[in-house]
Amino acid sequence: MIEVENLTVEFGRGAATVRAVRGVSFTVAQGESYGLVGESGSGKSTVLRAIARINPEFGGTIRVNGTPLTSKRSRDEARRMQMVFQDPYGALHPRHTVDAILREPLEIHRVGDKDRRIKAALSDVGLGPEFRFRYPHQISGGQRQRIAVARALILEPEILLLDEPTSALDVSVQAEVLNLLKRLQRERGLTYLMVSHNLAVVAHICERVAVMNRGRVVEELTASTLRGGEPAEAYTRQLVSATEGYDREAVRGYVTYE
């Protein structure tokens, strides 16, 4: 479904060049959930943004359904691949009602039967029709993220790119959104590519995970290997240890991996 081969992304020029992604390769099968984890600056979000062409300049090849992506995204590609962002407040237009937010993609893609689709999209993400004419500031963070998911799904895409979809949410709300994402994937056979710094969240949603550091994939492993606590790479083991909580002795041994 998604094949990424030797992807590179650079920002800036000359001596100030930042090599954000340095030769990343992975493939995601149809209906699979694939996770990219890493710390800030590891390049995980940049990979996602290159696939979505928010960063249109990239090296290497990205193929979706066998078709190589160019720096300009076609309307058809956009319909088949949608993205959910981290901050549900920044991602929704503050002066548009929920109705207008959900209507916009339908108008851009000239899809008919708009009212029915908007109502259905709301009910799919577990929100009642009373939310339709509210503004983003009138609803909670979790509800906003549901609207962002509804907007991404309203064109019935095959692939969802998820960029830290729950890290701005309280844990109880995170649980609701994660359950929603799981249910939608099962019902519609969606392919997920999810970026997160939270190993437990990624292991919960994804079957396979790539661990990134400094623009490179350190290792690729299954969620069960990650859970089993025996990743091959020292970097991953340190990340798992830090995730499990504070351990005074372990912290003394932490090293910085370049």
Place this chain on the structure above:
Amino acid sequence: MTEARLLEVEDLRVTFRTPHGPVEAVRGVSFSLGRERLGIVGESGSGKSQTGRALLRLSARNGRVSAKKMVFDGIDLTNASERTMRRIRGARISMIMQDPRYSLNPVVKVGDQIAEAYRIHTGASARKARDRAMEMLETVRIREAGKVYDLYPHQVSGGMGQRVMIAMMLIPEPDVLIADEPTSALDVTVQMQVLALLDDMVRERGMGLVLISHDLNLVASFCDRVMVMYGGRVMEVLEAGRLHEAQHPYTRGLLNCLPSLEHPQHMLPVLTRDAGWLEEAR
């Protein structure tokens, strides 16, 4: 652990006047702090940050703070003059705010901001303050402290900005540190290193630490005691090591809805709230 009480708070209330009527952010919170690590955990809106701010009289202007008792080292904080509060803030009770981008002065070099904190509270010379600030940058594990000293806040990353903040708050060697989500903007490994630093301050200097966080597992692994808040009220206080034996349904709900590496579940249990949790105990 609590033989020497640094802070004692009884029936703390914070109410905000708003156009929609009064909002009670903190509703009758009582606790004490010794030379220990106390965690305050809760979701957004639970009143955990407002509890921390009220101690230093840093509540927003439309807020009213009242308490039956709020004592720090024999000083009654409810009636203390502004002058007394100025002497306590920073020097004796310090607070690390969540977001360094809003808490650092954008037009002053980060090193000078740390040195200033030292000079104000100790009256040291500029040269001595600069040396101490440099040492402090190294203490918070900033590599190339000499280079970072001369950077402005917009030139440092979020994680580094947060460590600068921590250096600034620790340099006057306060008795009590209130840390409001000090590490939630940091990567996990850096987060653990910063916590180790705060841990050293508690162990070596006998500082009292109030760690405000939304991360239950983090608090349970780091603190001595954990206070769980919801809707401005304390649900329960637990020994951190026994968090997983929590009885209160809210605490249990919070623990259960976290995805976990060790205990995979297909669907996460969703927290159901009980209006009874918000009723005042009589």
